[in-house]
Amino acid sequence: MVWRKRALILAGLIVVSFVLIQIIPMGAFFDSLKRDENPPIEFTIQWDSTETEALLRTACYDCHSNETVWPWYSYVAPVSWLVVYDVNKGRAHLNFSQDNFIDGSLVDFLNDIEWHTENNMPPRKYLLLHPEANLTDEQRSQLVAGVRSTITALVEDKQLSEYQAENSGTGEMN
Numbered sequence: 001m002v003w004r005k006r007a008l009i010l011a012g013l014i015v016v017s018f019v020l021i022q023i024i025p026m027g028a029f030f031d032s033l034k035r036d037e038n039p040p041i042e043f044t045i046q047w048d049s050t051e052t053e054a055l056l057r058t059a060c061y062d063c064h065s066n067e068t069v070w071p072w073y074s075y076v077a078p079v080s081w082l083v084v085y086d087v088n089k090g091r092a093h094l095n096f097s098q099d100n101f102i103d104g105s106l107v108d109f110l111n112d113i114e115w116h117t118e119n120n121m122p123p124r125k126y127l128l129l130h131p132e133a134n135l136t137d138e139q140r141s142q143l144v145a146g147v148r149s150t151i152t153a154l155v156e157d158k159q160l161s162e163y164q165a166e167n168s169g170t171g172e173m174n
């Protein structure tokens, strides 16, 4: 019955490792795994319609805002590592809860939103557990159009940080 003993030892090791990874504070060792629950919201966008806002909240806000909804499994390692890593990276690239999310010209920003929405956002792995975020082509176009009109208006009204208002004005659009 050697195999039985081995199986028991293996199962024991798996359980012990599972418990250990829950206890070890990975965020203390890796900045990219440091969970910043939901930092204060510094800027709230009034989207052009409730539909635009709903689409963004469903498909993008978990990683691109400070209003992340953290499900229970996002607290269980090793899944938590993947979630925290994505949220940190997503926020670092684009955070709608801050007024400085345009890094460059408005035109480039809007084209980036369009390209990513049509090609690789939300990331595939996110869709596994958020099927509702798998937008139809029509919803994607609606989301892009809503972002275009809302953000263009914000820049025109100089609502985004001063640098952006001066550097990415609609004058560059052609």
Ligand code: HEC
Binding pocket: 056, 059, 060, 061, 062, 063, 064, 086, 087, 089, 090, 093, 094, 112, 113, 116, 117, 121, 122, 123, 126
């Ligand atoms: C599961 C988290 C997650 C979700 C949900 C998500 N993104 Fe992202 N997004 C990321 C990460 C991480 C990056 C950084 C680039 C990369 O690793 O692909 C990124 C990058 C981007 C970029 C590029 C920004 C830059 O400056 O490089 C855009 C634009 C973007 N996302 C738009 C969206 C839009 C629009 C949605 C919703 C339709 C969305 N994302 C949903 C995680 C996410």
